Amino acid sequence: xxxxxxxxxxxxxxxxxxxxxxxxxxxxxxxxxxxxxxxxxxxxxxxxxxxxxxxxxxxxxxxxxxxxxxxxxxxxxxxxxxxxxxxxxxxxxxxxxxxxxxxxxxxxxxxxxxxxxxxxxxxxxxxxxxxxxxxxxxxxxxxxxxxxxxxxxxxxxxxxxxxxxxxxxxxxxxxxxxxxxxxxxxxxxxxxxxxxxxxxxxxxxxxxxxxxxxxxxxxxxxxxxxxxxxxxxxxxxxxxxxxxxxxxxxxxxxxxxxxxxxxxxxxxxxxxxxxxxxxxxxxxxxxxxxxxxxxxxxxxxxxxxxxxxxxxxxxxxxxxxxxxxxxxxxxxxxxxxxxxxxxxxxxxxxxxxxxxxxxxxxxxxxxxxxxxxxxxxxxxxxxxxxxxxxxxxxxxxxxxxxxxxxxxxxxxxxxxxxxxxxxxxxxxxxxxxxxxxxxxxxxxxxxxxxxxxxxxxxxxxxxxxxxxxxxxxxxxxxxxxxxxxxxxxxxxxxxxxxxxxxxxxxxxxxxxxxxxxxxxxxxxxxxxxx
Numbered sequence: 001x002x003x004x005x006x007x008x009x010x011x012x013x014x015x016x017x018x019x020x021x022x023x024x025x026x027x028x029x030x031x032x033x034x035x036x037x038x039x040x041x042x043x044x045x046x047x048x049x050x051x052x053x054x055x056x057x058x059x060x061x062x063x064x065x066x067x068x069x070x071x072x073x074x075x076x077x078x079x080x081x082x083x084x085x086x087x088x089x090x091x092x093x094x095x096x097x098x099x100x101x102x103x104x105x106x107x108x109x110x111x112x113x114x115x116x117x118x119x120x121x122x123x124x125x126x127x128x129x130x131x132x133x134x135x136x137x138x139x140x141x142x143x144x145x146x147x148x149x150x151x152x153x154x155x156x157x158x159x160x161x162x163x164x165x166x167x168x169x170x171x172x173x174x175x176x177x178x179x180x181x182x183x184x185x186x187x188x189x190x191x192x193x194x195x196x197x198x199x200x201x202x203x204x205x206x207x208x209x210x211x212x213x214x215x216x217x218x219x220x221x222x223x224x225x226x227x228x229x230x231x232x233x234x235x236x237x238x239x240x241x242x243x244x245x246x247x248x249x250x251x252x253x254x255x256x257x258x259x260x261x262x263x264x265x266x267x268x269x270x271x272x273x274x275x276x277x278x279x280x281x282x283x284x285x286x287x288x289x290x291x292x293x294x295x296x297x298x299x300x301x302x303x304x305x306x307x308x309x310x311x312x313x314x315x316x317x318x319x320x321x322x323x324x325x326x327x328x329x330x331x332x333x334x335x336x337x338x339x340x341x342x343x344x345x346x347x348x349x350x351x352x353x354x355x356x357x358x359x360x361x362x363x364x365x366x367x368x369x370x371x372x373x374x375x376x377x378x379x380x381x382x383x384x385x386x387x388x389x390x391x392x393x394x395x396x397x398x399x400x401x402x403x404x405x406x407x408x409x410x411x412x413x414x415x416x417x418x419x420x421x422x423x424x425x426x427x428x429x430x431x432x433x434x435x436x437x438x439x440x441x442x443x444x445x446x447x448x449x450x451x452x453x454x455x456x457x458x459x460x461x462x463x464x465x466x467x468x469x470x471x472x473x474x475x476x477x478x479x480x481x482x483x484x485x486x487x488x489x490x491x492x493x494x495x496x497x498x499x500x501x502x503x504x505x506x507x508x509x510x511x512x513x514x515x516x517x518x519x520x521x522x523x524x525x526x527x528x529x530x
Contacts, residue, residue: 320497
């Protein structure tokens with residue numbers, strides 16, 4: 001089926017022209033479907049095998065005589081000559097004359113070839129015609145016998161065929177905004193084609209996000225979100241094994257938890273409120289309540305007007321808080337062991353997913369050390385200074401400086417994962433504990449992957465009078481955090497913790513260029529749908 005190529009990212013193609021070409025592509029696909037149907041025209045006589053195909057019967061009609069469905073991933077040579085029933089999307093459809101049609105069925109990222117060949121007792125010409133008229137991405141049920149072809153099947157993950165006996169359409173798809181094959185192409189493949197004088201379709205980011213349900217069907221996206229799910233599982237499993245308790249803190253709060261104006265405000269039954277910038281204050285209050293170590297995986301809201309590759313207005317926080325015995329390095333110990341465990345487990349158990357992501361978005365495996373490197377902020381600043389960069393010793397590192405330091409660390413220590421600690425107190429949140437030997441610095445740290453920050457953490461200030469002083473200096477109204485201050489005043493042990501963004505962790509582990517690729521339905525300053 002021929003399509004008009006469209007490169008939506010190319011400056012030479014205007015938005016109006018791109019829309020015109022896209023409409024032409026859809027019209028051509030609709031015409032091709034109609035032509036395929038007409039070419040297989042047969043007599044309108046009653047089809048004695050009509051019960052073997054057509055629209056899927058009403059669901060939940062009966063629980064009797066229902067054959068158990070087989071997952072496409074489970075279709076192997078061991079099932080030769082077995083009768084199976086599968087369900088998936090019609091990935092591609094190819095008709096060979098009036099007596100045969102091929103349908104590649106896709107379930108998640110697994111695909112299998114199904115063959116409908118005219119047979120006296122099972123498949124009629126009308127059935128082949130019906131198959132030809134299916135639209136791509138329609139959901140279909142297929143029943144048939146598993147066979148092993150004599151030659152390798154190119155373009156499918158499963159190396160068996162299903163000889164179709166029955167086929168029903170569960171949900172018929174329209175002509176979609178773009179094809180899965182186009183959405184699954186790598187930039188390298190597109191550029192190579194351009195150099196050869198061939199134009200391939202490039203599906204840009206906004207088109208993908210506006211049609212996220214279609215975009216998520218690519219193998220790369222299946223891999224990304226499988227890996228993201230696994231990160232959450234490892235995070236939870238590791239902390240549970242260390243004696244931590246999972247908690248769930250409120251997302252509607254009275255005042256800012258981080259300070260500053262980057263909050264989403266709302267009216268809460270006539271009372272001003274906001275969405276939580278982090279679970280920070282409540283996870284500390286849990287420590288006050290003698291929960292020795294807690295963690296949460298939950299939504300975090302930031303009202304920052306940051307249209308960057310790594311910022312979102314809503315993301316999934318990976319938050320931890322814990323008692324400290326003697327030194328805030330105990331928190332860094334947990335961070336180091338936790339993330340080395342995450343990286344090692346992903347590399348071991350997600351090889352298929354990593355390969356799927358790498359085919360569309362090539363990346364180098366993350367370099368990290370078994371014992372995580374730790375540098376003080378002053379040491380990091382000196383490395384930048386020695387390399388000819390000016391750094392404010394009492395300020396924070398900007399994005400460019402963080403990337404430069406990441407490169408310097410990689411060259412000197414051979415790692416892309418490291419901890420930078422003892423930050424200047426002035427650039428840390430109000431609840432951060434000052435260093436005992438120099439109050440201009442703090443018992444705090446950031447963690448970096450590939451030159452970008454993924455974690456901020458610190459020992460918390462447990463002296464209520466100093467908390468109040470710092471909060472006021474940061475512009476926070478004390479009445480909005482009074483319950484938090486009271487909890488600290490009621491007595492709390494030494495404690496600290498950290499927070500990471502799940503989407504950013506996955507983005508940087510996979511070497512992706514934009515956090516929107518690792519957010520299921522991104523929320524940024526310009527996007528509130530779908």
